[in-house]
Amino acid sequence: MAQGQTSMDDELTNDLFSIGQNIRATRRGRLSLDALAKAAGVSVGLLSQLENGRGNPTLQVLTRIAAALEVEITDIVAAPAPQATEVVRAESRSTHRVFGSDRDVELLSPHLRGPFTVTEVTLPPGAGFGTEHEFVGETVIHVLAGTYTIRTRTETIEVQQGDTLQVDTASVIGYHNDGHLPMRAVNVYVPAEEE
The missing domain is CATH 1.10.260.40 (lambda repressor-like DNA-binding domains)
Incomplete structure (x- = not known):
């Protein structure tokens, strides 16, 4: 040859x-x-x-x-070009659909691949979504505005503006904005290791 x-x-x-x-x-x-x-x-x-x-x-x-x-x-x-530092400009952010919902999240991290993903979610009053195809792993949620209600199998947690919550997504059954104002939060998601 x-x-x-x-x-x-x-x-x-x-x-x-x-x-x-x-x-x-x-x-x-x-x-x-x-x-x-x-x-x-x-x-x-x-x-x-x-x-x-x-x-x-x-x-x-x-x-x-x-x-x-x-x-x-x-x-x-396309393989992402390896870069030590990546900046995601506000005008270049992409949106991705949350599995099993009609909600889009704004991708703040450079891409979906990698050791973690950072998104921003905005929910109008009364809106929410379940976790039919939810990520499996840990999520850290920081609420920028409003109140985010996270329902797990054992409790309902209200996360207020300025609060941060770390949760195992396997226990979450729904995310909601039960308040009267729009809710904005930043989510940092770390996927579980595959077995």
Whole structure:
């Protein structure tokens, strides 16, 4: 085999591995392998192979996976350039849909992949959402304005302006604004390690 062909094969292998890592990092803590496979209409075996850098996915498969993750295809295909420092400008922030709801959150961190994700959520009075597809991990919530009501399996916690709460998301059953003013909060989410 020619030297140029070996180099191209190595580059393709690296690209497929990066795509697999991006899929896993974007899925991690949000959906199980089974849930993502079902939502994307692909087999668990295929998804597992892709996450491990094996296989050669079609554009259609990658598009379905991205749609199931509710991200752009470029979020899983393009490898983020490693940077020691990243600034997310206010005018460049992206929004992402909270799984199982009609609510969008504003992404404050550079991307969904990484050791943590930072979002800002705004809820009008009386609004809220459940946790049908909630992230699995720890969340730190800091309320900037209003009152955020977090319902867990064992208690209801009202977090007021200026307050901070750390909670295991597995115990949360809903997030609500039961107050009379709009609520704004910053959430720092750290996904659970996969078993």
